[in-house]
Amino acid sequence: MWTEKQRGIRVSQQELLCKNACGYYGNPAWQGFCSKCWRERARPPVAQRQETRPNNDGTPLTFSKFEEKKSTEKGRRINTMRRLFWGSPSPPKRQESSESHANVLKAFQSLEPGDFTGFLKILRSPSSQRLQSRCTAFLNTMEAYHHLPVQKQSDLVQDFYQSFAEYFSTFPEAQVTQIMGHVEKLIMTRLHKWVFCHDSCDDEQKDLVLQRRIRSLNWVTPQMLCVPFPGEPTSVTGDPFLPAITAIIEMDAKRAPQDKLACVSKCSQHVFEALSTSNSEPANADDFLSGLVYVVLKANPPRLHSNMQYVFRFGLPHSLMAGESGYYFTNLSCAVAFIEKLDGPALNLTPEEFDGYMLHQRAPSSQAKNKRLQIAGDTQHLLEELQGRQEKLDQGMDALNMQLQEWVQAVNFQLDEATAQFTLVQTEITAQAELSLVSSSSSNNDLQQGLRKEQSVQVLKDEHEGPKDTDC
Template identity: 75%
Template sequence: MWTDKHRGIRVSQEELLCKNGCGYYGNPAWKGFCSKCWREKSRPAGVSRHDARPSNDGAPPTFSKFEEKKNIEKGSRYNTVRRLFWGSSSPPKPQESSESNANMLKAFQSLEPGDFPSFLKILRSPSSQRLQSRCTAFLKTMEAYHALPVQKQSDLVQDFFQSFADVFRSFPEDHVTQIMEHVEKLIMTRLHKWVFCHDSSDDELKDLALQRRIRSLNWVTPRMLSVPFPHENIPVTGDPFLPAITAIIEMDAKRAPQDKLACVSKCSQQIFEALSASNNEPANADDFLSRLVYVLLKANPPRLHSNMQYMIRFGLPHSLMAGESGYYFTNLSCAVAFIEKLDGPALSLSPEEFESYMRGQRAPAALTKRQQVVGDTQHVLEELQGRQERLQHGADVLGVELQEWVRAIHTQLDEATNQLVEVQKEMKAQAEASRVSSTCPDESTRGRDEEESILVPSDQHVGPKNQNVAPNH
């Protein structure tokens, strides 16, 4: 059950849309404009546009509507870089035969959504040699000129995306979008280490400032943000927004803008799932932003500002300007802007109370109780750790004693074995002596019998002879 049902921070759908009225999502990073309008607004004065803005006739947004062809040169330095990977100020025209081009388009038409390995396989095929060469040349050029200002690099990447999409202008727009998502992943995975948190930007300083700001607001409770939270008897580890916190932290480990944006979408979907599980009614978008603010305060994602700027500069425009991912990213930008400007009235606190919380002079009752629970849990963990150490020490002592006992047993066995060998030797010697002694009497008896056999015939011969002699009278 949830303890709080009232609404939190509320932002209407109109406030999320572009200030120029084009129908796409705006963003605080672009002063409330969408990516397309912001680029046009930032265009140097005197540069004219050749293509008219597509009208918002209610049709679903397409890739070609997000990025115009740029036929006007933007400076000699920009033209020099373009010539290095295109050979001229405009993209080269296909030189292959119509049959080869048809085979290439047929191969890309059979590509399944999200099948990045198959995309790489098709790109390496002979029919796609021109596209592969263009990608390779562009990557080498961007790596060689990685010292260019990050905004100039962003323009080059977006130009490359548009020129690559022009190859598939005969395809349905949703299929072009799928192909361009693969192209973005291929290009930006390689360029990530060169353009992310670039030295020409102040992203690193803003990352540190935002992290310090979020860390200073660690006392903000869910109730202050009107975020429904379980009863106090539910353990601390039972935070229903923990999966969302994990998802937004994982964003920094990704390299492709679409993969980072997928983490934002996953975080947002986890928040909606937690809201749906807490209420009997479907999750309301009005409750979403306050929950997202709570998740950011608890997660304090690493390099949050740099990751957002990376997606803005080098992601596909349609991903941030429309659709589910665009809605989630716009809310993320609004949540960051809210945290940066957070004050007492936004939390239903007086300025004095807010300052006392910021200085650490006081803490909310709910936070104090949860801190006490955390302290008690930490004390129990320390006690268990002490018991474990003592148990481990006893196990080590017992192991040493067991080894000594085994060695003693082996020694006794060796001694018993030696004694057994000696006894066996003595018994064998005694048996041999007994055999010899029993054999000797038989031989002496046989000798006497032979002597007697010799004497007896002699006596018999003498006897008769003596009988024939006449006695002397």
């Protein structure tokens, strides 16, 4: 079904590469060049001194003197910046011993991939004091001169990357890339608040323009972009691209360029996963770019232009020129460029239809139909879920009622037993009390009778014996 329509987005692999045929990825923001070639083209050529001797008529070349003065002032400014960064008119040569240098290199060689905490520990060690001092001096200087134009700040950061990487020139390229990734994160996490969306550029205005442009295209459907989309909702949301939308929105919360690139890579991987679940055929480059355009239109990421320019200016060149992150970021740039120039033919629409959609005078029938189907499916799913929950609630209430009745019966039975036992014990206690009273009274009577008998016997004895003789 998707192959019958003409795809609105077509970008070949060759079109993604640099115009200079250097083998790296180009970018629409750099007019199709990679970051290295773009910087070489954008960097103004060195002013050639036009000093010549006076003509025969003795007329001085005032312009040549002006150029000489300008070059002198430029050299003075360069030396000033070098003194700020290095503490001397020119970059100092390595003054550390070969043994200390070897110990530092050995410590960095033992660093595990992705261990940023370990990198900070090594950098703060006494053996790496020189490297730490360079980073600290550079950060303090950049913060002090944060009013410089953002392009100048970008050049200073890129020059610092290059000079720092020269310290590890003997390392393999992969290991240098890993170390420089940690350096980038350390530097740019602290400089983010000074250089992101700088006052010297119009990034904020372009963010607003891009956001309004994306908001005006909220009517674009996956079918218009030829994006394979499931016929039935896969979940309550009904959008398999939701994880990709979430990932691209998270990019604005990151501070280091590599973390923003990680969000772009995560978003792109989710796009491929959504395409694989929505289409039986493997996703190709056209499907991926169409899906990425759909994700950007639905997400409308905050400050998208500023985030992309931040990565352009302050990210490591190799992360944008090659590799998976470079490929994904180049496709994101192509998607943004496509959205900015989106018109009717790109969506297989006539200019009249496109203008009608942009003016909200009409809505895609397929979009309305799909929306109704989606709402109906979501409602049915919610009703079934609520019905199941109601049944479970009724069953729970019945079970709880039975348990409550059994408990009441058990309590009443135990109460009756306790009452009967209490009555029996009380009866026994009363009987024992009466018995003890009776026995005590009878024993008292017997004792009194015994005493009386003894007294009677004693009287009889006395009468029988008669009066006793007494001595005179």
